[in-house]
Amino acid sequence: MDAAPDTLVCRNVWKVFGARAAEQMQAAGEDAARLVAMGLVPAVRAVNLSVRRGEIFVIMGLSGSGKSTLVRCLSRLIEPTAGEILFNGQNLLAASEAEMTQIRRHRMGMVFQHFALLPHMTVLDNVAFPLEVQGMAQAAREARALEMITLVGLTGREASYPRQLSGGQQQRVGIARSLAAEPELWFLDEPFSALDPLIRRELQDEFMRLQSRLHKTIVFITHDFDEAIRLADRIAIMKDGAVVQIGTPEDLVLSPATDYVREFTRAVPRAKVVRLASLMTPGPVPADMPCLPARATVAEAGRSFLSGAERVGVSRDGQAIGTVRREDVIRLLLGGEA
Amino acid sequence: MSALLLSAPRPFDGRWLWWLSLALSLALWLWGRAALPLAFDYPKAWQIPAAAWIGGAINWLVKEASLGPVAFSDITRGVAAVVDAPYRMVLALLATGVQQQSGGVTVQHVPPLSWMAVIGVMALLGHWAGGLRLAALMVVCFGFIAVFGQWQSAMVTLASVLVAVPLGVVFGLALGILAWRFAWFERGLRPLLDLMQTMPVFAYLVPVLILFGFGPTAAVIATLIYATPPMTRITTLALSRVPEEAHDLARMVGCTGRQRLWRVLVPSARAPLMVGVNQVIMLSLNMVIIASMIGAGGLGFDVLSALRRLDFGAGLEAGLAIVALAIALDRLSQAVAQRGTANDIGWQHPYLVAGLAMIGAGFALGLIFPAVQTYPEAARLSTSAFWAAAVQWINLTFFDTLEAVKTFFLVWLLVPVKRFLLGLPWLAVVALLGVAGWRLGGWRLALLTAGLSFLIAATGQWEKAMVTVYLCGISTLIAMAIGVPVGIVVATRERVWAVTRVVIDTAQTLPSFVYLMPIVMLFRVGDFTAMIAVVAYAVVPAIRYTVLGLQSVDPRLIEAGRAMGCTPWQILTRIRLRLALPEILLGLNQTIMFALSMLVITALVGTRDLGQDVYIALTKANPGNGLVAGLGIAFIAIIADRLLHAYARRARARLGLEATA
Numbered sequence: 001m002d003a004a005p006d007t008l009v010c011r012n013v014w015k016v017f018g019a020r021a022a023e024q025m026q027a028a029g030e031d032a033a034r035l036v037a038m039g040l041v042p043a044v045r046a047v048n049l050s051v052r053r054g055e056i057f058v059i060m061g062l063s064g065s066g067k068s069t070l071v072r073c074l075s076r077l078i079e080p081t082a083g084e085i086l087f088n089g090q091n092l093l094a095a096s097e098a099e100m101t102q103i104r105r106h107r108m109g110m111v112f113q114h115f116a117l118l119p120h121m122t123v124l125d126n127v128a129f130p131l132e133v134q135g136m137a138q139a140a141r142e143a144r145a146l147e148m149i150t151l152v153g154l155t156g157r158e159a160s161y162p163r164q165l166s167g168g169q170q171q172r173v174g175i176a177r178s179l180a181a182e183p184e185l186w187f188l189d190e191p192f193s194a195l196d197p198l199i200r201r202e203l204q205d206e207f208m209r210l211q212s213r214l215h216k217t218i219v220f221i222t223h224d225f226d227e228a229i230r231l232a233d234r235i236a237i238m239k240d241g242a243v244v245q246i247g248t249p250e251d252l253v254l255s256p257a258t259d260y261v262r263e264f265t266r267a268v269p270r271a272k273v274v275r276l277a278s279l280m281t282p283g284p285v286p287a288d289m290p291c292l293p294a295r296a297t298v299a300e301a302g303r304s305f306l307s308g309a310e311r312v313g314v315s316r317d318g319q320a321i322g323t324v325r326r327e328d329v330i331r332l333l334l335g336g337e338a
Numbered sequence: 339m340s341a342l343l344l345s346a347p348r349p350f351d352g353r354w355l356w357w358l359s360l361a362l363s364l365a366l367w368l369w370g371r372a373a374l375p376l377a378f379d380y381p382k383a384w385q386i387p388a389a390a391w392i393g394g395a396i397n398w399l400v401k402e403a404s405l406g407p408v409a410f411s412d413i414t415r416g417v418a419a420v421v422d423a424p425y426r427m428v429l430a431l432l433a434t435g436v437q438q439q440s441g442g443v444t445v446q447h448v449p450p451l452s453w454m455a456v457i458g459v460m461a462l463l464g465h466w467a468g469g470l471r472l473a474a475l476m477v478v479c480f481g482f483i484a485v486f487g488q489w490q491s492a493m494v495t496l497a498s499v500l501v502a503v504p505l506g507v508v509f510g511l512a513l514g515i516l517a518w519r520f521a522w523f524e525r526g527l528r529p530l531l532d533l534m535q536t537m538p539v540f541a542y543l544v545p546v547l548i549l550f551g552f553g554p555t556a557a558v559i560a561t562l563i564y565a566t567p568p569m570t571r572i573t574t575l576a577l578s579r580v581p582e583e584a585h586d587l588a589r590m591v592g593c594t595g596r597q598r599l600w601r602v603l604v605p606s607a608r609a610p611l612m613v614g615v616n617q618v619i620m621l622s623l624n625m626v627i628i629a630s631m632i633g634a635g636g637l638g639f640d641v642l643s644a645l646r647r648l649d650f651g652a653g654l655e656a657g658l659a660i661v662a663l664a665i666a667l668d669r670l671s672q673a674v675a676q677r678g679t680a681n682d683i684g685w686q687h688p689y690l691v692a693g694l695a696m697i698g699a700g701f702a703l704g705l706i707f708p709a710v711q712t713y714p715e716a717a718r719l720s721t722s723a724f725w726a727a728a729v730q731w732i733n734l735t736f737f738d739t740l741e742a743v744k745t746f747f748l749v750w751l752l753v754p755v756k757r758f759l760l761g762l763p764w765l766a767v768v769a770l771l772g773v774a775g776w777r778l779g780g781w782r783l784a785l786l787t788a789g790l791s792f793l794i795a796a797t798g799q800w801e802k803a804m805v806t807v808y809l810c811g812i813s814t815l816i817a818m819a820i821g822v823p824v825g826i827v828v829a830t831r832e833r834v835w836a837v838t839r840v841v842i843d844t845a846q847t848l849p850s851f852v853y854l855m856p857i858v859m860l861f862r863v864g865d866f867t868a869m870i871a872v873v874a875y876a877v878v879p880a881i882r883y884t885v886l887g888l889q890s891v892d893p894r895l896i897e898a899g900r901a902m903g904c905t906p907w908q909i910l911t912r913i914r915l916r917l918a919l920p921e922i923l924l925g926l927n928q929t930i931m932f933a934l935s936m937l938v939i940t941a942l943v944g945t946r947d948l949g950q951d952v953y954i955a956l957t958k959a960n961p962g963n964g965l966v967a968g969l970g971i972a973f974i975a976i977i978a979d980r981l982l983h984a985y986a987r988r989a990r991a992r993l994g995l996e997a998t999a
């Protein structure tokens with residue numbers, strides 16, 4: 001992987017709920033079992049992760065595994081009990097409340113599971129709200145809000161109220177609002193979980209389209225492993241407040257770190273996660289051979305083999321770097337290891 | 339009340355204590371009078387002179403107290419001025435116009451809004467908020483008021499309401515926000531609110547009368563004090579129920595504290611807040627009617643003076659005008675609330691222009707045609723004579739029947755119960771209440787119930803309190819005996835329930851004063867009349883909560899019962915009523931609260947209880963006695979409330995509907 005710089009780094013972050021949690025933790029040390037025995041709730045335990053600039057970083061875990069708590073620590077909506085959070089090298093936990101307000105206003109955006117739209121405002125006012133809070137003049141903020149509304153495909157609904165929109169449309173408003181202030185770091189806490197499967201799919205596509213244009217640094221929360229695989233550059237799997245494994249979808253599927261992770265990946269078709277890069281044999285490529293990007297999944301390459309070709313070329317950044325053999329693809333599809 | 343609590347046996351250690359104290363009490367009651375007279379009559383020498391203390395304190399406040407250089411009386415004068423100015427303005431607008439007194443002659447400079455303009459504006463408001471039907475209702479209600487010649491009084495009443503409501507909403511909202519924001523403020527405020535809501539309305543009137551004098555200003559202030567607590571409660575509750583995400587949103591977009599509150603949280607809580615506004619309106623109307631005793635004037639004064647003159651026709655007409663006003667205000671504010679959550683409330687030009695045009699046209703035409711300005715005397719209808727004749731006819735024709743009914747109830751129910759309760763030793767009652775409190779809610783509750791009931795005895799109010807308990811108890815039982823079966827019958831019949839609901843909703847919007855009139859007509863004054871009035875008023879919550887409880891029973895359980903072959907009767911008694919018990923208990927609680935609040939009003943028709951004390955204190959402007967008697971009633975209400983709540987909680991825990999608190 002090409003190493004983009006880390007935008008957000010999280011070092012040994014803990015969040016313990018309960019009376020006098022910080023003091024108690026000082027006494028008990030970083031020992032989750034002891035904390036539980038003391039009647040506290042360690043919702044986030046010793047989390048280390050880093051989010052690279054421009055990547056979609058998905059945090060996946062079952063309900064109650066601490067995802068929301070973690071993401072609220074990352075934006076410091078709640079104070080972590082211990083640990084360090086660096087945003088472009090700046091320690092967020094050392095920032096004053098006023099500094100945090102500025103950071104949240106201009107550099108962070110968040111999308112909520114239940115949309116959190118203000119019922120008394122029109123779509124336009126909702127989208128413009130973050131800018132209004134910053135004190136931007138009405139004309140300027142409405143122009144910007146209109147741009148965002150167009151971006152998410154809601155042109156024509158500016159004057160509607162949230163309750164007049166479908167769930168999918170409401171979340172589009174939520175997305176537009178979170179982007180209005182042009183944040184560089186974008187948090188989405190289960191943004192599509194409250195939607196019907198078909199709409200969810202539609203919004204996932206929409207989300208990928210937006211990201212291909214905007215290149216935000218994204219922390220995306222979900223409890224749906226398929227969604228994680230579809231969207232993620234990298235995934236962190238959480239269980240009981242701790243991160244079990246971090247890796248690309250391919251890493252997780254091909255080499256799960258624990259049985260827990262394997263349980264999730266079992267039902268995932270290999271062809272949909274394995275990328276050509278990992279199946280490829282490096283070497284020279286005949287000049288007339290068609291090439292596919294190294295990031296493409298094996299499933300996406302399937303069509304090229306239909307014509308009966310024995311091998312297909314693989315390229316990265318326009319440079320041919322190797323070939324994939326038909327035989328390897330078929331073996332993978334049949335369920336064997338790569 | 340307590341008898342009902344005790345009848346349900348429970349497996350619970352400590353039952354022996356219960357039986358022991360019951361036996362001791364019985365022994366004391368049967369044989370103790372000679373041996374322990376002080377258990378029956380609280381010794382005069384040990385009495386707490388609370389009335390004198392409170393009276394002294396208030397006197398001191400009025401005459402001497404000061405905050406630095408500012409005397410307390412200056413503060414009250416300032417408060418009065420704040421209320422007085424808007425009141426005068428609204429009154430001039432609606433009722434009096436701009437007048438000038440010169441040499442005993444009143445010169446009218448500018449007339450008030452013409453009746454046609456007011457009806458027109460109300461219809462417009464109705465149309466804006468709820469469409470044609472509501473507009474029609476507005477025309478009917480206000481038209482009724484005009485046609486029956488109640489216009490002037492109704493506008494005086496409306497003026498007080500219009501001044502009290504915005505102030506009540508603002509104060510309620512402010513206190514509610516503070517209580518939501520600061521836990522310590524909430525802790526301090528809650529018992530005060532509890533007390534204010536259980537304190538009978540007359541008791542408020544006395545100190546207000548002393549502090550602010552007789553007149554409409556004092557009445558508006560009393561109304562404010564009465565109508566603010568529910569708004570405060572609803573505000574706190576609504577804000578604490580705003581979803582977590584809205585808080586997160588506010589912080590993520592970087593709201594300042596003020597932006598967070600006013601731009602995000604309060605608007606998110608708008609639906610319940612509008613319910614609070616509706617409550618403030620209805621309570622204000624209720625109180626403005628009652629506050630006619632301290633000079634509010636208007637419809638309440640008409641009813642009151644008709645009651646005093648025993649002029650039933652006039653009283654009934656004023657009463658009906660109150661009903662019309664209540665219905666109009668209630669439906670209008672509910673429609674606005676619904677519209678408010680549905681759409682942004684903004685000035686909508688066509689309506690505004692039409693309203694102003696109507697006012698202008700009314701004014702201009704009024705100068706030419708007096709009938710436009712003031713509803714013409716000649717076109718007035720009066721049913722007053724008819725009602726007087728009808729009542730006379732009923733009383734002549736059915737005198738024996740009515741009298742027989744009344745005598746029957748008095749001889750066989752009211753008098754024996756009264757005797758029994760008055761004969762109980764206070765010591766035993768206090769002890770039994772303590773034990774009941776301990777069993778239902780632990781030692782804290784025991785301390786509360788025993789302590790409050792002891793205070794009633796210690797301030798020398800035991801006998802009057804027992805009369806209150808007797809009237810309230812009998813009325814509550816009768817109200818439950820009517821309300822629960824009615825609730826059972828209507829709960830499963832959707833159409834019937836829809837009709838019943840409209841009826842009881844309307845009944846609940848009526849000021850309590852209104853109930854007295856027709857009953858006094860038939861039965862004149864006395865305990866029996868009071869009882870009927872209280873039952874009529876208090877039966878509403880009995881029905882409502884029974885239906886609520888029955889309808890919230892899980893239908894799967896009923897199906898299971900049917901599958902097991904239960905008869906409908908078994909399903910009703912074994913499943914539905916069992917599971918609805920917690921709600922029915924809360925209904926009982928509400929019924930008691932309603933009964934107590936009505937009981938105070940019935941002091942007007944000559945009961946001999948604490949309500950009468952408050953009323954007398956009011957007429958004599960004796961704040962000490964009034965407040966002490968008022969507190970006595972509040973204590974009774976609090977004891978009943980806490981015991982029933984504790985019992986309902988246990989019932990719910992036993993049914994697995996809620997974890998034991």
Ligand SMILES: Nc1ncnc2c1ncn2[C@@H]1O[C@H](COP(=O)(O)OP(=O)(O)O)[C@@H](O)[C@H]1O
Nearest residue numbers: 017041043061062063064065066067068069070
């Ligand atoms: N304010 C709180 N106080 C106590 N416990 C909490 C609080 N918020 C969350 N928790 C607990 O922390 C755990 C993780 O919750 P959450 O982060 O919401 O999970 P997720 O978003 O993954 O569903 C849960 O067990 C939850 O009960």
Ligand SMILES: [Mg+2]
Nearest residue numbers: 067068069190
């Ligand atoms: Mg969550």
